[in-house]
Amino acid sequence: MTTTRSKPRSGQALLVWGLLVVAANLRASITGVGPLLDRVQADLDLTPAAAGLVNTLPLLAFAALSPVVPRLSARWGPERLLGVALVVLTLGIATRWIPAAPALFAGTVLVGAGIAIGNVVLPILVKRDFPTRVGLLTSAYATVMGGVAAVASGVAVPISELAPGGWHTALGGWILLALVAIVLWLPQLRTAPPPASSGNGHRLPWGSPLAWAVTAFMGLQSLGFYIVVTWLPQVFQDNGVTAATAGWLLFLLQAVAVLTSLATPAALRWARDQRAPAAVSSALLLAGYLVLLLAPDQAVLCSILLGLGGGASLVLALAFFSLRAQDAATAGGLSAMAQSIGYLLAAAGPAVFGLLHTATAGWQAPVLLLCLAATGQLIVSMAAGRGTVRPAGNACGTGDEQR
Template sequence: MKNTSTRRAGQVLLVWGLLVVAANLRASLTGVGPLLNRVQSDLGLAPAAAGLLNTLPLLAFAALSPLVPRLAARWGEERLLGGALVVLTIGIAVRWIPTAAGLFIGTVLIGAGIAVGNVLLPSLVKRDFPTKVGLLTSAYAMVMGGVAALASGVAVPIAEVAPGGWHTALGFWVVFALVSVLVWLPQVRTSGPAGPARRGQQLPWRSGLAWAVTAFMGLQSLGFYVVVTWLPQVLQDNGVSPAAAGWLLFWFQIVAVLTSLAVPRAMRWARDQRGLATACSVVLLVGYAGLFAEPRWALLWTVVLGLGGGACLVLALAFISLRAQDAASAGGLSAMAQSIGYLLAAVGPVVFGLLHSLSSGWRAPLLLMVVAAATQTAAALVAGRGTVAPTWRPGSELTAPAADHSAPTGR
């Protein structure tokens, strides 16, 4: 009885740890956009240099994600995640330094820390809670999105009233990062290096299903970062005031968070996730098409994009766990999906802005998003069902383990 109580307490502590980690995976990024004009003016940054503040973390995600499974095999997932939280904390603190060098170095460190958390959270959920993948994925996505929305909303008010202005508004999130380090410490103490089976596994580059999951992850990420970067400007150029445009971006994120709550129940009702993922991708398609055809109905299309975007984020994260046979496979699939996915996300806002410059309007870039949503819809039909077979390094002395039938595969 005592062992059961201890194990249950340990699981509760782990869930809280995962949620606190998730709270730190977006806030230090989404708080930059509302302050970008002030940062650019105070530091004398060129527009291209200012744009790097949004792009650098995504490039860090793309570059580091494939390395995470190998590092986790050497150090253990809990220790690696604990180290990543320390790096994230240092990055936020460095970005508080009122210089351009501190700003950019801190941003790179933040991207590195978040990249590790992005990859490891789906793997830890698959390993420790294989029968509650949908519920816990929705929970941490909701926390991640909710704190990100809060960061967008409070960035300007903090900058206006706090000593240090925008420096303090960006550095404020170091408090949350320090809390996450402390909450995660008990998990670090119980961590150890992974066994030989995990060390022998490679990323599933040759799997068509893995590429479908990667496409779904990448395209929904591209859409999110395009909206976060450019939606306020699109709205302002169509007659919406700057303040109202900022609040519409806030409501986009809030609607996305609320929508994510409904996804686990819908997943339980369905035999697989193909229909749900396709329907949610179509909702995004309608939102982009609406902005393209009738941008004056900005509030309606912002809500529609939030409805589709929140559900698609949860599905993309859940696919990583549901399409994998075990935690090691989930780590490899997560690294692949997030490396390619965030590379797309990094390129998306740049291409969107370039099309705007070349066409002197928003119709061409919005048409690009319509095409991206249509492609995501096609990927959903494949990514919503099946299991990615684990890939092993040549010469490994171990054979692939049998499939973990304790976890729902979504079929």
């Protein structure tokens, strides 16, 4: 079992700053691609299917690599593994700066690999070093992650129009933030490697019903998020909104989500468990999708509701990895399981949404899919919001403790 490590106050402050800057790198290289995709496709002469891979490959990397991260973390230590992830991410961003289609795809795979490791390792470190402040720290890094992601999507086109190198610079410029993260993370690499263990604590909790509830919550909120950031502007445009206004509406959604992320820790402290906040956030998402289905002209209201529900849902999904875990090793296993299945579902979401639109020549059937996803998220929130996943491999490792 991984135990909590005591650090001096200055060391804890440096660790927090390092975690926040690492989190700032975990979405920007993905959300900055969407606004530039038409330019990338035209410049590199890509087919629509090939261009779509630029957004899908990172999610597939998340799904493929997440299950192995806990074991690598146990072998090398989470600090060293996260350092490797930052180097891989930096190499990926640099590779995407090369003006060629193979470099774009290779760099995107490296970017996805680096982010996949960071996604799983951050909850391990939060649970191990800040077990009494899981909600606050999770909200902080989720807010930073979401805020920088929103900025990345907003500045992508202006940078591509003003900077030398066009969209190559807009994508490659994020290497500066990755380098800053590496520098801030260097002091953490002096941490002693973890002691040898039997490895039981690093198994994924496949036999835990509670772990599956957390996985379903993570997957359904991720499905909705990646469909929304991919398709919502087009849905708005087909309902009479200009392209520029649709972009600002998506920015409004993300800005509201960031503010909601900041407010979520208060709800976590107030509530006895997380069932009520999880249910409310899921209901807000459902309300936003219903507005999109029944009153698509109310685009501002739809964006605000989706931002309120989406921001809280993301923080809760990330916090569940630590809050539902008995120790840091279990947090890593739960995080790996939930993100592996969750991002596999999210990778399929935009494609299925587009196929439904093509098959029905309208948006009602695809938006109904989002309503069903939000309803499912509301249902599983009742299970995911309380209890403890026991470490996999223990004699009672398949049971879940309710409290």
